Amino acid sequence: MHPQRRPALLLFAALVFTSLACEAQPLPFTLKQVAPKVYAVIDNANGDSGANAGIVIGEEAVAIIDSLYKPKATQALLAEVRRLTPLPIRYLINTHYHIDHVAGNAVFAQAGAVIVGHKNMARWINTENLKFFGATPTAEGQTQVAALAPPQIGFDSEMRLNLGQRTLLIKALPGHTGGDAVVSVVDAGVVFAGDLFWRRAIPNLIDAHTADWIRTLDTLRQGQPATAVFVPGHGDVGSAGDVQDFQRYLGDLQAAVKQQLDAGKDGEALQAAALAQLTPSYGGWAYFKNLGPRNVRDMQAELTGNKRRPAP
Ligand SMILES: [Zn+2]
Secondary structure, X not given: OOHHHHHHHHHHHHHHHHHHHHOOOOOOEEEEEEEOOEEEEEEOOXXXXXXXXXXXXOOOOEEEEOOOOOHHHHHHHHHHHHHHOOOOEEEEXXXXXXXXXXXXXXXXXXXXXXXXXXXXXXXXXXXXXXXXHOOOOOHHXXXXXXXXXXXXXEEOOEEEEEOOOOEEEEEEOOOOOOOOEEEEEOOOOEEEEEEEEEOOEOOOOOOOOHHHHHHHHHHHHOOOOOOOEEEEEEOOOEOHHHHHHHHHHHHHHHHHHHHHHHOOOOHHHXXXXXXXXXXXXXXXXXXXXXXXXXXXXXXXXXXXXXXXXXXX
């Protein structure tokens, strides 16, 4: 090799090495700015975060909404906040107790955040989450659920948090679990709805009371500007129209199951008939195959007065 070429080769090698070392891992979510200093954290198509979250930055402090499910995603969320602002993370607000929204709680508590949630959450977070590990949870599952960090501040119906020139309004609304919080960024027209809103996705109804939930989806839209942005617990950022579509799904599910019950159907036959009714409108929504059959069974239990829900 000609000696004069060596520096060029070394420089080339150094550049390749640097670009490999600096090449960022793809984030397990998409960070979407939905208003000035308000970000929706939207899970990617592979479900690498397990759920959505949010970041709200005020003049003095930061609030995080939900802590995600996968540990790598929680770490990536914390790193993104640190990239966006040096302000302290003062609050972590949990929208509800389900493990896919709270598994990373301890990470934010260690980062200095106070965890805020509906008062029922503290009773359920370390007990009710066991059901997501099957009928006989593994020792690992039991340890994980026992270690989940519960809210330190509970609220009953409503509370406000001040982040400096920016107020968060947190409201309890029934439907998904009986301990759900909706977080509104009042000045920005952004509503973090948690799992009370799933955008073009079939919801988990394991703890649901859909009669309450359908009314809640009216309340959610009331008083919001026409341009309001609704951040769901699962699925992409949506509009009031998307919330209405989701409300229509719950109503159509209710009507389909009721119709089959009235026709005397039960079990597999009821399930197949109700799903056939829903497929033309909702067959293309996320999780239809996985959660659709369970939605029918949960709705049947609710309509026949046999639905088990967590006790406050
Ligand atoms: Zn949930």
